[in-house]
Amino acid sequence: DGGITQSPKYLFRKEGQNVTLSCEQNLNHDAMYWYRQDPGQGLRLIYYSQIVNDFQKGDIAEGYSVSREKKESFPLTVTSAQKNPTAFYLCASSSGLAGGDTGELFFGEGSRLTVL
């Protein structure tokens, strides 16, 4: 089945450690996104990529980094510079500009990061 796979589902890290969250899609979508969700709040955009080898900062990019070396993959690294990394992280994809962007995002099941 086509979809978006995020891993790991749960992740614990110590302060000062970098962690990388994986996001893979087999929908042949051009665009991919990372959102952060805090309890009782909406989704805030961290980074997005409209095409391979290109990405742009979203609203809360500080302390995060991404890469887009393959169309299918858009990993997110939460660095030690992120002051409050405990959150639920959601990856999404869309058909993007090249595919006639409807705007609809397809989401993964999320990764919950807890800093100990």
Next chain:
Amino acid sequence: GESVGLHLPTLSVQEGDNSIINCAYSNSASDYFIWYKQESGKGPQFIIDIRSNMDKRQGQRVTVLLNKTVKHLSLQIAATQPGDSAVYFCAENRGYAGRRALTFGSGTRLQVQP
């Protein structure tokens, strides 16, 4: 500043009643709106969308209304069921050059009482 927001953080309805969830937006340049449903611990799921050249769109048990004059969006759920209990988000695509990413509101929790 520009924002997408919701009038009510929590809505409680009786099973079988109709539900109406409201959303206000402030950017008149937004050209595409979506409603998502999110169950606890899961990713958001698409419910229904509407483009700015429309004022109403219907799906299965759901209707989205768009009032561009007052920048208001609503989601109507007919015959609400326990399975409809979730957090509902409206999102807008602001459509400004170079950024094709949705901006989300803070969400409304729908609680369906049996």
